[in-house]
Amino acid sequence: MSAPSLPALLETNPRLDQWVRFETPGRITVATGRVEIGQGVLTAMLQIGADELDVAPERIDLKTGDTDLTPNEGYTAGSQSIQYGSVALRLALAEAKALFLGRAAAQLGCNPAELSVRDGAILRGGAPTGLDYWSLAGEIDLARKATASAAPKKAAELRVIGGKTPRVDLAGKVFGAPVFVHDMTADGMVHARVIRQPRRGATIASLDEAAIRRAAKGPVEIVRVGNFVAILGADETAVDAAAQAAPTHVSWDGLDPLNPQQEEARWLIQQPSIDRVIGAALPEGPTQGGAWREATFTRMHIAHASVAPSSAMAVFQDGHLTVWTHCQGVYPLRAALARSLKIDPATISVRHVQGPGCYGHNGADDAAADAAVIALQKPGVPVRVRWRREDEFGFEPVSPAMVTTVRALRGADGRPADWTTEIWSGRHSSRPGGGGNLLAAEALPDPPPAPPAQDPPEANGGGGTRNGEPLYDFAQKRIVHHLVAETPVRTSSLRGLGATINVFAIESFIDELAAEASADPVAYRLSILKDARARAVVERVAQMAGWRSGAAGGNGKGRGIGFAQYKNRAAYCAVVADVEVDESVRVTSVWCACDGGLIVSPDGAINQLEGGIVMGASWGLKEGVRLDSAGIASRDWETYPILRFTEVPEIAVELVDPLVDRPPLGVGEASGGPTVAAIGNAVAQALGTRIRDLPMTRERVMAALLKG
Amino acid sequence: MPPIHLNVNGKPVQISAGGDTPLLDVLRNHLGLSGTKFGCGLEQCGCCMVLIDGEPVKSCGKAVSTVAGKHILTIEGLGTPERPHPLQQAFIDEQAGQCGYCLAGILVSAKALLDRNPAPTRRQIAEALDDNLCRCGSHHRIMRAVERAAAQMRQGGAA
Numbered sequence: 055m056s057a058p059s060l061p062a063l064l065e066t067n068p069r070l071d072q073w074v075r076f077e078t079p080g081r082i083t084v085a086t087g088r089v090e091i092g093q094g095v096l097t098a099m100l101q102i103g104a105d106e107l108d109v110a111p112e113r114i115d116l117k118t119g120d121t122d123l124t125p126n127e128g129y130t131a132g133s134q135s136i137q138y139g140s141v142a143l144r145l146a147l148a149e150a151k152a153l154f155l156g157r158a159a160a161q162l163g164c165n166p167a168e169l170s171v172r173d174g175a176i177l178r179g180g181a182p183t184g185l186d187y188w189s190l191a192g193e194i195d196l197a198r199k200a201t202a203s204a205a206p207k208k209a210a211e212l213r214v215i216g217g218k219t220p221r222v223d224l225a226g227k228v229f230g231a232p233v234f235v236h237d238m239t240a241d242g243m244v245h246a247r248v249i250r251q252p253r254r255g256a257t258i259a260s261l262d263e264a265a266i267r268r269a270a271k272g273p274v275e276i277v278r279v280g281n282f283v284a285i286l287g288a289d290e291t292a293v294d295a296a297a298q299a300a301p302t303h304v305s306w307d308g309l310d311p312l313n314p315q316q317e318e319a320r321w322l323i324q325q326p327s328i329d330r331v332i333g334a335a336l337p338e339g340p341t342q343g344g345a346w347r348e349a350t351f352t353r354m355h356i357a358h359a360s361v362a363p364s365s366a367m368a369v370f371q372d373g374h375l376t377v378w379t380h381c382q383g384v385y386p387l388r389a390a391l392a393r394s395l396k397i398d399p400a401t402i403s404v405r406h407v408q409g410p411g412c413y414g415h416n417g418a419d420d421a422a423a424d425a426a427v428i429a430l431q432k433p434g435v436p437v438r439v440r441w442r443r444e445d446e447f448g449f450e451p452v453s454p455a456m457v458t459t460v461r462a463l464r465g466a467d468g469r470p471a472d473w474t475t476e477i478w479s480g481r482h483s484s485r486p487g488g489g490g491n492l493l494a495a496e497a498l499p500d501p502p503p504a505p506p507a508q509d510p511p512e513a514n515g516g517g518g519t520r521n522g523e524p525l526y527d528f529a530q531k532r533i534v535h536h537l538v539a540e541t542p543v544r545t546s547s548l549r550g551l552g553a554t555i556n557v558f559a560i561e562s563f564i565d566e567l568a569a570e571a572s573a574d575p576v577a578y579r580l581s582i583l584k585d586a587r588a589r590a591v592v593e594r595v596a597q598m599a600g601w602r603s604g605a606a607g608g609n610g611k612g613r614g615i616g617f618a619q620y621k622n623r624a625a626y627c628a629v630v631a632d633v634e635v636d637e638s639v640r641v642t643s644v645w646c647a648c649d650g651g652l653i654v655s656p657d658g659a660i661n662q663l664e665g666g667i668v669m670g671a672s673w674g675l676k677e678g679v680r681l682d683s684a685g686i687a688s689r690d691w692e693t694y695p696i697l698r699f700t701e702v703p704e705i706a707v708e709l710v711d712p713l714v715d716r717p718p719l720g721v722g723e724a725s726g727g728p729t730v731a732a733i734g735n736a737v738a739q740a741l742g743t744r745i746r747d748l749p750m751t752r753e754r755v756m757a758a759l760l761k762g
Numbered sequence: 763m764p765p766i767h768l769n770v771n772g773k774p775v776q777i778s779a780g781g782d783t784p785l786l787d788v789l790r791n792h793l794g795l796s797g798t799k800f801g802c803g804l805e806q807c808g809c810c811m812v813l814i815d816g817e818p819v820k821s822c823g824k825a826v827s828t829v830a831g832k833h834i835l836t837i838e839g840l841g842t843p844e845r846p847h848p849l850q851q852a853f854i855d856e857q858a859g860q861c862g863y864c865l866a867g868i869l870v871s872a873k874a875l876l877d878r879n880p881a882p883t884r885r886q887i888a889e890a891l892d893d894n895l896c897r898c899g900s901h902h903r904i905m906r907a908v909e910r911a912a913a914q915m916r917q918g919g920a921a
Contacts, residue, residue: 091861092860092861092862092898093860094860221857221859223862224853224857224859224862225843227859227862227863227865227866228837228846228850228853228854228859228865228869229797229838229841229842229843229846229850230796230797230798230837230838230840230866231797232796232797233862234799234863236796236799236800237796239796289791290787290790290791291779291780291783291784291787294803359897360897361801361807361809361861361863361864361895361896361897361898362799362800362801362807362809363802408861409861409863410861410863410897411860411861411863413897442803443801443803657857661857661860661900661903662860664899664900664902664903665860665899666899668899668901668902669897669899690804690806691804691806691807691895692806696895696897698892698895699887699889699891699892699894699896699901699905700885700889702888702899702901702902704902705902
């Protein structure tokens, strides 16, 4: 008999006691490597613990994202916490429960199948046995390898999963409890601000410490290590005043001016790149003219634009460095800190504490490194770093500008017989554990080499190529990927990665092909889409929105649809958007149907899909990072506007079959791309002409109207 | 420096700080009221919103000397887990939030709205919250929660 194959997360965290522990009577510790970034994962993992172990959720002490206490699950990213993390956790918990029932059955001289658990008490035929998890805990060694030998519950047996469990973290937030890293305090704590090295390789030409101290109007200390400079003090107001004045009192060498025109994406096409073809071989002969159709779509760099700048706390005490951070991966950060600071990872603990939503790789890791560097200089002193807003916008890694060209050969039946998605993009990952550097490390003496250009592999859903392959049934399809090595600013992962523009491009072009075939956009999609689950979300959203074939357009009002299965392997999501366009675009209503497989927290999933819709509308209409010769010029909310309360559409979201026995699929990033696509198609209908460059600003609407 | 007298969440307090210290720093660092958040320090995002004599004001740009003698309400003064304000209860009931960093500022902005308009329309709620940024996209739930709280308060729920 061969053992069941283990999910990768149980291979890397093989011991059951890494996932669950029964240390205190009446309490259960459930550990997850996933971290709360506003997506509600704590609540989902608590639901899983309560359901698989048959205990009240209140009995569970959830440990999360801590290098001393939880499994290593890499990053909380890519909509993978439920798709993969929950599956591993459920297997571990089911196995632990089976071990307890097996032991109880041996003691009672019965078959384990006769036993059940009610809030931790073990019952036989529904009657108490006097045994419970805690009375047996001393007899069961959970420091054993997981075997995935016990099946998690079937959907019909679930009580808590799929139900309405309120967010465990929300109450603290509405009462103003100190739940964020930014709120941490400690005896003797100093506040710190960093004078950021403006560019990799820049060196300090002059630093007027006295002038900075004068500006502080209070006692501050200046710590300098190489080209890393920080201002510290017990009085945050003084530290802030010094930090605000500091840029005028430091000058740098090694600042070559940037080309600000690189804020628009088309410069990418001229750059040297690492090229590859994924999928069918390139077509032979010309791919222009005749039955070939082609269109090019662009977007600018996009900021994560967390509502607050990054923060971290660190203390170096008795040779051990402890870092509190709102980063997405405590283990990768620990490895990167050890490498950058040249210290043993065993002497570092990294603990996750919540921060403002990050939506990807923002300044959180870098702020943690800042705190660590300063803490090493000030043994025994707790150091709390908070970036300035201007620095979060200016120095976080942004999502790369992209160009996506779609090219199709129209077959005799009006449907594409050959399809190419050609993509130009900078890298979508420079996470510190995955080949990127921490900013502080680049400013220290002996900085690490520039990280090589690389993108998330296709096995992880790809980066620039994410959702570059349409799910539609075309005889021949391929992606041509140009990974541009040198970008004007640091780039990394943002919710959706390349999927946002690729789905926008593909779905826009599908509408163009449908129009050429005089077909309704929904009917045309269904005619080229075999996947039953894909068809179901398209049909459901059309029904939700009251979609009618041949609806009139060109009068300033429009309706459009967008569809994708995220990464072609996570949740299926279809979106319909209504817009009104005069000089600018207003999104009035959005409908969304999503099939995410088994849903642990239905309201949490809907909350995420709604958030993706609002963010998608914001990306589509408003967002683009402006550059100047010094780097990122969008340094505040006036120069980087996002969607506001008066601009959000009405939203309706429905989940398709959320409680059926199917593997869970990640939903957190599923709605963004389809939303941008639906808005693009709606705007095209409203205007009678298409805008292919994001964001669809007032200037672009006016230009499109003039062009007619 | 002469002490500055304020009334914070119904209690008189005496502050020893430079007059140009931002009210936000006074709340968070001098009084330990960290519910009010730093978001931008530029009076643009609303994370630091408090009520000063009932009016929503961004505390990051407000020098403490300019609010001497005034009544300041922060999220901690709105309600407690034991005695939640109807707005706080409604935000929980509607699950109105994701990361939650913006919520303290939004809740006090909503309080100011309901104090002057007990039956706001959806449009009036959106306009009252337009100075508060939310990046997670919880706007809808937040507006539903404000409507729910308003209805609750009109029916005689404690304010």
